[in-house]
Amino acid sequence: MIAVLCVIPFGAGTEAGLIGAIAREWAVTPDQLAGFSAVGAATSIAGAIAAGWLSMRIGAWKTYVLLGWLMIAAMIGFAFSPRTAAYFICIELLYRGLTAGCYAALLGIVMIAIGQGAAATKAASLWSLANFAVAYPTALEGAVHDHVGTGAMLLTDAALGVAGFGALLIAARLLAFRLSSPGTRASPRTV
Amino acid sequence: MSRLSRRSCPPGAFFFLHLCAAWPVGVIGLALGSRLIKEGVSVQQSAAIIAASTLAFTLEFLWAPMVDSCLTRRRWFIGGAGAMCACLAALLLVPLDPKSVPLMTALAFASSSGAAVAAVAVKGIMAYDVPVAKLASASGFYTAGGTLAKALGGAGTLWLLTHDPGRISAVSLSLTTAALARRPSASSRSSFAMPSQIYGRLSARAKAG
Numbered sequence: 001m002i003a004v005l006c007v008i009p010f011g012a013g014t015e016a017g018l019i020g021a022i023a024r025e026w027a028v029t030p031d032q033l034a035g036f037s038a039v040g041a042a043t044s045i046a047g048a049i050a051a052g053w054l055s056m057r058i059g060a061w062k063t064y065v066l067l068g069w070l071m072i073a074a075m076i077g078f079a080f081s082p083r084t085a086a087y088f089i090c091i092e093l094l095y096r097g098l099t100a101g102c103y104a105a106l107l108g109i110v111m112i113a114i115g116q117g118a119a120a121t122k123a124a125s126l127w128s129l130a131n132f133a134v135a136y137p138t139a140l141e142g143a144v145h146d147h148v149g150t151g152a153m154l155l156t157d158a159a160l161g162v163a164g165f166g167a168l169l170i171a172a173r174l175l176a177f178r179l180s181s182p183g184t185r186a187s188p189r190t191v
Numbered sequence: 192m193s194r195l196s197r198r199s200c201p202p203g204a205f206f207f208l209h210l211c212a213a214w215p216v217g218v219i220g221l222a223l224g225s226r227l228i229k230e231g232v233s234v235q236q237s238a239a240i241i242a243a244s245t246l247a248f249t250l251e252f253l254w255a256p257m258v259d260s261c262l263t264r265r266r267w268f269i270g271g272a273g274a275m276c277a278c279l280a281a282l283l284l285v286p287l288d289p290k291s292v293p294l295m296t297a298l299a300f301a302s303s304s305g306a307a308v309a310a311v312a313v314k315g316i317m318a319y320d321v322p323v324a325k326l327a328s329a330s331g332f333y334t335a336g337g338t339l340a341k342a343l344g345g346a347g348t349l350w351l352l353t354h355d356p357g358r359i360s361a362v363s364l365s366l367t368t369a370a371l372a373r374r375p376s377a378s379s380r381s382s383f384a385m386p387s388q389i390y391g392r393l394s395a396r397a398k399a400g
Contacts (some may be wrong), residue, residue, distance in 0.1 A: 008316065026348050035210055037342070037346075038342065041338055041339065041341070041342035041343075044335070044338040045335040045339055046335075048331045048334035048335040048338060049331045049332060049335050050331070050334070051331050051334075052202070052327055052329070052330055052331015052332060052334075052335075053328065053329040055328065055330070055331065056324070056327050056328050057210075059327075060324030060326075060330075061329045063327070071274050081243065085295070094375070099329075100334055100338055102336070103334050104327075104330045104331040104333070104334040105327070107330035107333060108326055108327035108328075108329075108330035108331070110332055111314070111317055111318060111321075111326045112323060112326050115316060115318075116318055116319055118241045118256070118259045118314035119259070119314070119318030119319060120255045120258040120259045120264070120312065120318070121252070121255040121258075122258045122281070122316065123249045123255075123311075123314040123317075124254075124255035124311050125252040125255065127251065127314075127351070128249060128251055128252045129250060147398050161364045167263060174223070187269065190360070
């Protein structure tokens with residue numbers, strides 16, 4: 001179940017990697033883009049720490065699902081937003097923060113699930129799988145951008161997120177897994 | 192006293208532990224890549240150096256069993272971060288021209304491999320030394336530290352390469368050795384002393400310069 005979680009495009013933040021390709025459509029200048037990178041790091045840090053805080057209160061699973069759906073909503077809003085630099089920067093900053101938060105929640109889920117036996121190996125292997133969740137959606141969204149346009153690319157990002165969540169629910173049903181909060185783990189911790 | 196009752200690592204420590212382990216991502220991906228293009232190295236060659244760095248992190252699962260099977264996670268962290276530091280310093284000392292690309296590629300891979308080993312050790316420390324109830328918080332700090340490392344390592348190194356090329360390797364070296372100077376098992380709150388050490392060393396160098 002955790003392996004499925006690591007490869008689905010839900011909460012992967014694929015669009016962040018394509019920001020340079022679409023910034024011009026929102027009339028964002030190179031200077032604004034450079035400044036955005038610095039502020040983006042700050043919002044990512046804030047997002048990650050906030051997600052950690054939230055995970056301790058409502059659980060890592062609920063945090064992950066909540067932030068993932070907020071990312072989908074942000075992408076749909078982005079697709080229909082006015083093409084101005086202010087909208088671009090605000091939505092992208094929000095998206096960066098949500099992405100970092102989703103990663104933090106996902107890592108929390110993984111770390112809780114793996115237990116302690118060969119923990120470093122299990123964590124590294126699962127985290128390597130997480131690279132796939134970014135790789136194939138990026139390639140797909142890049143192709144959609146070139147063939148259909150930016151709006152379609154952003155909606156594709158949102159659709160992939162919805163599809164990823166659907167895959168997660170199906171996997172949970174098949175594996176009789178309950179998306180619960182903290183403490184859900186594959187096996188008891190052993191010392 | 193049982194192993195479980197001795198877990199005492201504060202979640203915030205992972206901010207600094209991952210800050211150290213993720214440092215080469217920004218330095219190689221942003222700063223070095225940008226500088227190489229400026230020095231006349233082709234985009235393809237620059238991309239090969241960055242790809243070698245990324246490959247090392249992708250192969251993290253290969254190094255992970257070593258960390259689990261021998262030595263302690265603390266030693267793997269120090270060893271990995273030390274190798275990263277040495278290779279990164281060497282990488283920044285190599286002349287930035289097309290002839291040095293094979294050497295730079297090897298050094299980028301070695302540096303990132305060291306960082307990957309350190310990152311694996313940090314995840315191991317998290318799994319063993321953080322209470323389950325605080326794992327999510329530790330994950331948040333871990334992610335935040337990595338993000339800051341990429342931004343600070345990339346932007347800071349690029350700035351230093353542009354304004355003060357002669358001292359970049361020394362500064363990078365001091366940053367990492369400062370991080371290593373603390374005990375990385377994070378069994379106490381001493382890990383929070385790292386930024387003050389880094390700041391102290393940088394201030395001393397600025398005054399000396």
